[in-house]
Structures are given as structure tokens and as C-alpha cells.
Amino acid sequence: xxxxxxxxxxxxxxxxxxxxxxxxxxxxxxxxxxxxxxxxxxxxxxxxxxxxxxxxxxxxxxxxxxxxxxxxxxxxxxxxxxxxxxxxxxxxxxxxxxxxxxxxxxxxxxxxxxxxxxxxxxxxxxxxxxxxxxxxxxxxxxxxxxxxxxxxxxxxxxxxxxxxxxxxxxxxxxxxxxxxxxxxxxxxxxxxxxxxxxxxxxxxxxxxxxxxxxxxxxxxxxxxxxxxxxxxxxxxxxxxxxxxxxxxxxxxxxxxxxxxxxxxxxxxxxxxxxxxxxxxxxxxxxxxxxxxxxxxxxxxxxxxxxxxxxxxxxxxxxxxxxxxx
Amino acid sequence: xxxxxxxxxxxxxxxxxxxxxxxxxxxxxxxxxxxxxxxxxxxxxxxxxxxxxxxxxxxxxxxxxxxxxxxxxxxxxxxxxxxxxxxxxxxxxxxxxxxxxxxxxxxxxxxxxxxxxxxxxxxxxxxxxxxxxxxxxxxxxxxxxxxxxxxxxxxxxxxxxxxxxxxxxxxxxxxxxxxxxxxxxxxxxxxxxxxxxxxxxxxxxxxxxxxxxxxxxxxxxxxxxxxxxxxxxxxxxxxxxxxxxxxxxxxxxxxxxxxxxxxxxxxxxxxxxxxxxxxxxxxxxxxxxxxxxxxxxxxxxxxxxxx
Amino acid sequence: xxxxxxxxxxxxxxxxxxxxxxxxxxxxxxxxxxxxxxxxxxxxxxxxxxxxxxxxxxxxxxxxxxxxxxxxxxxxxxxxxxxxxxxxxxxxxxxxxxxxxxxxxxxxxxxxxxxxxxxxxxxxxxxxxxxxxxxxxxxxxxxxxxxxxxxxxxxxxxxxxxxxxxxxxxxxxxxxxxxxxxxxxxxxxxxxxxxxxxxxxxxxxxxxxxxxxxxxxxxxxxxxxxxxxxxxxxxxxxxxxxxxxxxxxxxxxxxxxxxxxxxxxxxxxxxxxxxxxx
Numbered sequence: 001x002x003x004x005x006x007x008x009x010x011x012x013x014x015x016x017x018x019x020x021x022x023x024x025x026x027x028x029x030x031x032x033x034x035x036x037x038x039x040x041x042x043x044x045x046x047x048x049x050x051x052x053x054x055x056x057x058x059x060x061x062x063x064x065x066x067x068x069x070x071x072x073x074x075x076x077x078x079x080x081x082x083x084x085x086x087x088x089x090x091x092x093x094x095x096x097x098x099x100x101x102x103x104x105x106x107x108x109x110x111x112x113x114x115x116x117x118x119x120x121x122x123x124x125x126x127x128x129x130x131x132x133x134x135x136x137x138x139x140x141x142x143x144x145x146x147x148x149x150x151x152x153x154x155x156x157x158x159x160x161x162x163x164x165x166x167x168x169x170x171x172x173x174x175x176x177x178x179x180x181x182x183x184x185x186x187x188x189x190x191x192x193x194x195x196x197x198x199x200x201x202x203x204x205x206x207x208x209x210x211x212x213x214x215x216x217x218x219x220x221x222x223x224x225x226x227x228x229x230x231x232x233x234x235x236x237x238x239x240x241x242x243x244x245x246x247x248x249x250x251x252x253x254x255x256x257x258x259x260x261x262x263x264x265x266x267x268x269x270x271x272x273x274x275x276x277x278x279x280x281x282x283x284x285x286x287x288x289x290x291x292x293x294x295x296x297x298x299x300x301x302x303x304x305x306x307x308x309x310x311x312x313x314x315x316x317x318x319x320x321x322x323x324x325x
Numbered sequence: 326x327x328x329x330x331x332x333x334x335x336x337x338x339x340x341x342x343x344x345x346x347x348x349x350x351x352x353x354x355x356x357x358x359x360x361x362x363x364x365x366x367x368x369x370x371x372x373x374x375x376x377x378x379x380x381x382x383x384x385x386x387x388x389x390x391x392x393x394x395x396x397x398x399x400x401x402x403x404x405x406x407x408x409x410x411x412x413x414x415x416x417x418x419x420x421x422x423x424x425x426x427x428x429x430x431x432x433x434x435x436x437x438x439x440x441x442x443x444x445x446x447x448x449x450x451x452x453x454x455x456x457x458x459x460x461x462x463x464x465x466x467x468x469x470x471x472x473x474x475x476x477x478x479x480x481x482x483x484x485x486x487x488x489x490x491x492x493x494x495x496x497x498x499x500x501x502x503x504x505x506x507x508x509x510x511x512x513x514x515x516x517x518x519x520x521x522x523x524x525x526x527x528x529x530x531x532x533x534x535x536x537x538x539x540x541x542x543x544x545x546x547x548x549x550x551x552x553x554x555x556x557x558x559x560x561x562x563x564x565x566x567x568x569x570x571x572x573x574x575x576x577x578x579x580x581x582x583x584x585x586x587x588x589x590x591x592x593x594x595x596x597x598x599x600x601x602x603x604x605x606x607x608x609x610x611x612x613x614x615x616x617x618x619x620x621x622x623x624x625x626x627x628x629x630x631x632x
Numbered sequence: 633x634x635x636x637x638x639x640x641x642x643x644x645x646x647x648x649x650x651x652x653x654x655x656x657x658x659x660x661x662x663x664x665x666x667x668x669x670x671x672x673x674x675x676x677x678x679x680x681x682x683x684x685x686x687x688x689x690x691x692x693x694x695x696x697x698x699x700x701x702x703x704x705x706x707x708x709x710x711x712x713x714x715x716x717x718x719x720x721x722x723x724x725x726x727x728x729x730x731x732x733x734x735x736x737x738x739x740x741x742x743x744x745x746x747x748x749x750x751x752x753x754x755x756x757x758x759x760x761x762x763x764x765x766x767x768x769x770x771x772x773x774x775x776x777x778x779x780x781x782x783x784x785x786x787x788x789x790x791x792x793x794x795x796x797x798x799x800x801x802x803x804x805x806x807x808x809x810x811x812x813x814x815x816x817x818x819x820x821x822x823x824x825x826x827x828x829x830x831x832x833x834x835x836x837x838x839x840x841x842x843x844x845x846x847x848x849x850x851x852x853x854x855x856x857x858x859x860x861x862x863x864x865x866x867x868x869x870x871x872x873x874x875x876x877x878x879x880x881x882x883x884x885x886x887x888x889x890x891x892x893x894x895x896x897x898x899x900x901x902x903x904x905x906x907x908x909x910x
Contacts, residue, residue, distance in 0.1 A: 058534055060526075083540075091537035098535075103528035108550045108624070117546075118536045166532065340747055347756075351763055466888035468839045470846045471862050471880030478869050478877075569754040573843055577866075587755060588847060591762040603755055 004031040005174060005206050007072040013050055014066030021066055022278030024050045026230040037207040039217040042227035043274050048210045052176045056090055091121055095172035099179040101160035105151035112147030115166055122170035134165045157188040168199060176208045181216060193219050214254060226250045229275055229285035236310035246306055246317040249286045292316040333618055337611040344607045348600050349389050402597035412597040416583055416605050422492055423582030427567045429498055430506035438510045442517025447544060457514060464511025469570055473504040473577035490579040501578040505570050509563045513556060520552035557620050564613040568606055642892035649886050653709035656702040664703040664856050667694030676874050689874045697874060700856035701882050707857050711772060711841045716830050718776040723783025724826060731791030732814060748781035761849035771850045775840050779833060786829050790822035824901045832894040835887040842883055858883050
């Protein structure tokens with residue numbers, strides 16, 4: 001078996017240095033294989049974006065100070081790496097597409113300047129030609145003219161494609177996508193996902209895909225990790241999680257996704273709201289909202305492996321047909 | 326864009342015209358130029374003659390039009406003081422001293438203010454940040470006349486490093502420029518610190534870091550450009566502060582500029598000179614605001630698109 | 633320094649300033665207006681030749697500097713209160729009206745405000761003061777004339793914001809008159825922003841008054857205005873630094889405290905104002 005590209009172990013992120021400070025991430029562990037796309041799914045506030053930012057050590061100084069655990073990139077710990085080394089990993093080996101295409105381009109620099117800065121770091125010679133090619137790769141029409149344009153002259157969809165071109169400029173091995181489609185119109189979302197798939201194939205990249213949308217996960221991911229209140233509650237191959245979700249939270253989340261194959265009846269909703277940082281309950285964080293909760297749930301649930309690759313943290317896994325049989 | 330500029334220019338002219346009216350009213354209606362010009366031994370006949378000579382027997386609006394017409398031809402009358410110098414000539418001869426002082430103060434203020442603002446933002450929460458913020462607070466709270474006197478006492482009287490007052494070589498500029506600039510320096514420092522902090526927390530700075538750009542390049546190439554936009558917006562205000570500050574600072578340092586001339590002519594009720602000085606200063610004010618407008622268009626591509 | 637601590641210190645200093653200005657003059661040992669020629673330019677108590685009779689020394693006429701600073705605090709406070717009352721009332725009235733009525737009235741008034749903001753303040757004040765002569769009333773009028781425009785701009789913007797809120801619509805549809813809407817719904821809602829402007833202006837007023845008094849067109853002597861005291865001591869700066877330095881220090885401390893409190897209020901009430909160096 002090959003070694004994982006990215007291996008996170010016991011990652012905890014607190015708001016500040018003190019050990020009693022409220023935590024955003026709690027003992028998170030996951031592995032990402034070369035070429036694999038892992039979906040990170042959860043509601044807003046579940047900590048999934050913080051997880052993505054931590055991988056590049058891009059969280060705010062207060063959070064960086066409160067980060068513990070290990071994030072191994074090809075065996076080297078990113079959290080303890082000197083800055084100079086980290087800078088070579090950023091962009092060249094791991095890159096990222098941010099959520100808000102309106103805010104993630106510098107308003108006072110032309111598209112060309114921002115793209116070429118990344119290409120130059122990638123060691124490209126003929127910058128203008130490389131920049132045009134990079135824009136063409138993300139389907140930007142008449143790239144030569146666009147290089148001279150400024151961000152405010154472009155639509156959201158176009159900006160997001162430019163952000164991807166910047167992200168891919170140095171041929172990274174891992175692309176972290178933080179809700180890249182959330183700010184886009186539905187039709188553009190679909191186009192953009194297809195583009196990402198094509199780019200993934202062309203660049204042989206692994207992807208960490210952060211989203212709250214199971215529909216998006218189904219389209220692009222190989223495996224999925226479900227997050228709730230700063231913890232990973234269930235992981236498994238996409239097909240298996242969709243057909244046989246075992247954690248009550250995953251089940252509830254999937255049930256609230258509209259689907260074309262089912263008759264359009266009222267979607268069930270999960271009662272209550274996710275707990276805020278600093279107000280998370282003891283034990284399983286989902287138990288106050290969980291229909292299956294019992295006294296056990298006040299204690300941290302064990303991590304169990306239902307079958308190879310499908311793990312969950314729960315006292316009361318929702319039995320599925322195969323286990324009953 | 327041309328339309329925008331033309332609009333601003335028209336506004337500027339209206340402002341200038343209005344200022345001239347204010348000055349005219351203040352000087353003609355409240356102050357009595359005849360009483361100032363006549364000697365004590367003058368007879369009633371002398372008085373009438375002078376009134377006719379100055380056109381003061383005409384109706385008010387006509388006097389104003391005459392005043393405007395003369396002003397447009399560069400004739401602002403003569404100083405009523407002993408020299409009887411041409412008012413415009415007098416003001417223009419004092420202009421270089423003021424412009425060089427204000428220019429040096431503004432340059433020093435911009436360079437040091439931006440440096441300190443960036444330093445404070447980058448070292449946020451440390452002792453350096455605290456020191457810069459304290460300095461800025463002090464700079465915004467100390468009245469310039471007092472600051473000038475204290476600086477003279479310390480650096481000229483006690484330490485003897487710098488001259489106390491007057492205009493001479495480069496060393497003569499140090500204390501007046503420092504006094505004139507400190508308030509604006511403090512304002513720029515605060516402004517840059519705040520906008521720099523905002524820029525450093527922005528998504529586009531995050532994207533720059535994702536590219537693997539070094540921390541220096543992040544600050545200089547990505548955050549600084551954006552955080553200077555508010556400084557440019559406030560440049561007009563800063564320049565205005567400098568010009569009005571010049572009245573006080575030039576008086577304290579016996580600086581032969583138009584600020585001191587304004588003060589002296591007001592104290593001597595020398596209305597032809599007062600009118601000229603105030604109009605020249607107002608014109609500079611308006612010119613400065615126009616330049617700021619143009620600068621703004623140059624620095625922010627979003628503004629270029631809008632206008 | 634933690635923000636809270638500096639805020640508390642500044643607020644304490646301001647309260648002290650107000651108390652000194654209000655009741656300080658009743659506890660003075662020396663007459664701030666009359667001095668003894670035998671005690672001319674006596675140094676402050678901590679200086680080698682100083683004595684405890686005059687804690688902060690005396691000026692060229694032998695008047696007690698401490699007594700004059702205390703009396704000067706009262707003048708500064710009086711100018712602040714009256715100016716802010718006058719400028720605030722005029723500016724708020726015009727600004728609210730402008731924002732509420734809109735149309736050509738709004739355009740004309742706002743042009744006027746733009747103009748007032750674009751003219752050289754000190755020069756106008758100096759000119760006016762020189763023409764009508766220095767007196768307490770005149771200096772108050774001069775500074776008010778210069779400062780009303782900031783209230784007008786703020787209250788207009790805030791009125792425009794509040795005008796379209798649901799509760800104002802509700803009041804209008806329930807048949808409330810314009811005056812009642814302005815007094816009962818608009819003014820109470822724009823008050824916090826105006827208080828911020830007023831606080832930030834206390835510093836501006838103190839410095840303007842002191843500058844004009846320094847230039848000899850403010851509060852006329854022998855009244856002890858802080859700016860006037862600095863001017864009087866200027867000629868003796870070599871032999872008697874305290875005559876100029878101490879009243880100026882009083883200005884710096886009060887204005888600094890006002891700025892700290894004003895910033896804290898701005899953060900809390902109206903963050904949009906931030907960075908606007910008044």
C-alpha cells in the first residue's frame with residue numbers, strides 16, 4: 001500500500017494558547033492518498049474551513065498559536081516546518097482555491113500581474129505566453145486581453161476560474177478547494193465542477209474538497225469525511241456513505257438533501273442548531289440533537305470500523321441491511 | 326472622466342467666488358477702510374476724496390464687481406502699511422517659503438507616517454505597535470503652537486543643536502517642518518495602520534500567501550497598495566491642515582511665508598493684503614483637492630471604471 | 633496597554649477636568665488675575681529655587697500658574713459646551729431637515745456643507761475674530777460657524793438611513809406628522825452618531841480656541857485662557873519654561889483623553905467613522 005500524501009493526526013485548534021481555550025477543531029485525523037479526492041462535508045461552523053487553512057498554516061495568529069497535533073505532508077510535519085520551507089510547499093506542492101471569488105483577487109492589480117506572480121514562482125520562462133495558456137486552460141475567452149483587465153471588470157464565474165488558474169500555476173500535487181462553488185449561480189456551479197474534474201485529470205492532483213453540499217460531493221469526490229462541531233464523525237467511500245450512512249448525523253444530513261429521484265415531498269430538517277464554539281457538549285457533540293441518543297452519548301464515542309475504509313464515531317450506529325443479515 | 330473633471334472645476338470656481346464674496350463683505354461692511362487709510366489730521370474733504378477715489382460711494386454690488394474685475398487682472402490694490410507694496414506681489418514673494426516648508430513637511434509626514442503605520446500593523450500587539458500608537462495619539466493631541474515652543478526650548482535653547490527661528494539653510498527647516506507635520510503624521514500613521522490591518526486579513530492576501538509569496542512581498546506588493554488608497558482620499562484634508570497650520574507655525578518660528586503674512590495683515594487690518602492672501606490660500610486649497618481627485622483616479626482602477 | 637485600561641484612565645482624566653473646571657476656582661489659594669510683583673517668574677515647587685507657595689510657579693506678573701490653569705479649564709470647558717451646543721443645534725437641524733425633505737433643499741444645503749468643509753478654517757476664524765475684535769462671545773461664534781458643517785453632514789447621512797426604516801414607515805402610515813416623526817423617531821435614532829461627533833469635536837474645539845487665543849484673537853487677557861498663557865510665556869521660555877509649558881501640557885492631556893474616549897465610542901457606536909481624522 002502506498003503512503004498517504006497528507007496525513008493528519010490529532011489536529012486540535014484552539015482560540016489562543018491556553019489549554020482551556022475553546023476549540024474549533026478537536027482531535028481530527030484523516031489521510032489523503034495521491035490522486036484521491038476527499039470531500040469534507042459539514043454545516044457552517046463545523047470547522048471544515050479551519051481544517052483546510054491549517055494544512056497551509058494560513059489560520060489567523062490566535063488560531064496558529066492554539067494549534068496542536070500533526071499535519072504530515074509526504075512525511076514532513078507542516079506545523080513545525082520553518083517558514084522558508086513552508087513557502088516552497090505553498091503553491092508549488094499544495095495550493096488552494098478560496099470561497100469568495102469577489103474578494104480573493106487583489107482589486108488594484110491586473111489579472112496578468114497576479115497570475116504571472118504565481119507563474120514566475122513556478123519557474124516559467126515566457127511569462128506572457130504561459131499566462132495566456134493558463135487562462136486558456138480554464139476556458140477564459142480571448143486570454144491575451146483578459147490579462148490586462150482588472151478583477152472588478154469580470155463576472156464571479158470568470159473570477160473563480162482565474163483564481164483556479166492562479167492556484168494551478170505551479171502544478172501542485174494537492175489542491176484544497178474551500179467551498180469554491182458556493183458563491184456561484186447554479187448553472188455556473190455545474191460548469192465549474194466539470195472544469196475542476198478536467199483540471200484534476202490533466203494535473204494528476206489530489207483534492208481536498210470542502211463543501212456543505214452533498215450534491216457536489218457526489219459529483220467530484222472519491223471519499224467523504226463528515227464533520228460536526230469540530231470533529232470528524234464518519235468517513236467512507238462516497239458510494240457507501242450515500243447508500244448506507246451509519247452515523248445519525250450523516251443520515252439526517254443526507255435526508256435533507258433534495259434529490260430528483262425521490263418524489264418532491266417536504267424535506268426533513270434536523271431539529272436545533274449546531275453548538276457554537278465554546279459551547280460544545282461533553283461526549284458526542286451531536287447527542288443533544290440526536291434521536292438515538294442515550295446516557296452513553298455523554299462520553300466520547302469510540303471510533304469503529306464498519307468495513308475497510310468506512311469508520312465512524314458513534315455509540316449507536318444506524319444498523320444497515322448488511323449487518324442485520 | 327472629462328465631464329467629471331469639468332464638474333469639479335466648476336465647483337472649485339464657485340467656491341473661489343463665494344470666498345471672494347465673504348472676504349469682500351467682511352472687509353467692506355465690517356471694517357472701515359477709510360478710517361484705516363486716513364491720518365488723524367485729515368479733514369472731511371480729504372475723507373470724501375478718498376471715498377470717491379476708492380469707489381466707496383458706489384452701491385455695494387458695483388463695488389464687488391469692480392473688486393472682482395480688478396482681481397481678475399491681478400490688481401488686488403496696495404498694502405496700507407508704510408511700504409505701500411502691491412498686495413499680489415507681496416503675497417507671491419512670500420509664497421516660496423511657505424510652499425517649500427509645507428512640501429518638506431508633507432513629504433516627511435508621508436514617508437514616516439506610512440512606515441510607522443505599516444510597522445505598527447505588521448507588529449500588531451507588540452511593544453513597537455504600542456509605541457507607535459502612543460506617538461500617534463500624542464501627535465493628534467498636541468497643539469502646534471505649544472509643540473513648536475517646546476521643540477525650540479529643547480533643541481535650540483537647551484541643546485543648541487538647531488536654530489530657534491527664521492529661514493536659512495536646511496537646518497532651519499527641521500523644527501518648523503516637524504511642528505507643522507506632526508498632526509498629519511499621526512493621522513496618516515493611524516490611517517495606514519487601520520487599512521493595513523484590514524488588507525492583511527483579506528482574502529487576496531491569503532491568495533498571495535497560498536502562492537508561496539514571501540512575507541515581505543505580501544506586505545509590500547499586495548497589502549500596501551490597497552492600504553494607501555484611504556491615504557490618497559485624505560490627502561486633500563492633509564494638505565489643508567498643513568496650509569492652515571502654517572498660520573500658527575510660521576508665526577511661532579518667524580517664518581517669512583504667507584501664513585505669517587496672513588496673521589500680520591489681519592492684525593494690522595491690512596485689507597488689500599488680507600483679501601489677496603485668503604484668496605491665494607483658498608485657490609491652493611481647491612487646487613490640492615483637484616490633484617487628489619486625479620491621483621485617486623490613477624491609483625484605484627475601480628474609480629477609473631466608474632467615472 | 634489594554635484598551636479598557638486606557639479608556640478608563642482617559643475617562644477619569646476627563647471627569648477630573650470637568651470637576652476642576654466647575655468647582656476648582658472656589659478652592660484657589662491665589663487670585664488667578666492678580667499677582668505680586670515680588671513673586672515674578674517664581675519656579676515651580678520641585679525646582680531648586682521653588683517654594684510650596686506657588687506649586688506650579690508664577691508668570692511675569694507674579695500670578696500663580698496653577699490658579700490660572702484651573703481658571704483656564706473653566707474657560708476651555710465653557711467654550712466647548714457653548715460651541716457644541718450652538719454648532720450641534722444648527723448643524724443637526726439643517727442636516728436632519730436636508731435628509732428628511734430631500735430634493736433641491738438637500739442639494740443646496742449639502743453644497744453649502746461641502747463648501748464650508750473646503751475652506752481654510754483658521755484663516756476664516758482669524759479674519760472674523762480680527763474684524764469683530766476678541767471676546768468670549770465672538771470666539772464662540774467663530775468656532776461654531778466653522779464646525780456646524782460636520783454635524784450637518786453626519787445628521788443628514790444618518791437621517792437618510794433611518795428615514796427608510798420600517799418603524800418610520802409605520803409611524804407615517806399611522807398618520808404621525810412630520811415634526812412628530814422627526815422628534816420621536818429620527819432624532820433619537822441618529823443621536824448616538826452625533827454624540828460621537830460631539831466627543832471627537834471637544835478636542836478640536838479646545839485646540840482651535842487655544843490657537844486663536846495664542847494668536848491674540850481669542851479670549852482676551854487678563855482672562856487666563858490656556859492658549860493665551862502659552863503665548864504670554866513664550867518670551868520667557870529661556871528663563872521660565874513653566875509659564876508656557878504647563879498650560880500647554882494641560883491642553884495635551886485633556887485633548888488626549890478626549891481622543892481616547894472618542895475612539896472608544898466610535899468603535900462601539902459607529903465603526904464607519906473610523907480613521908476620519910477630525
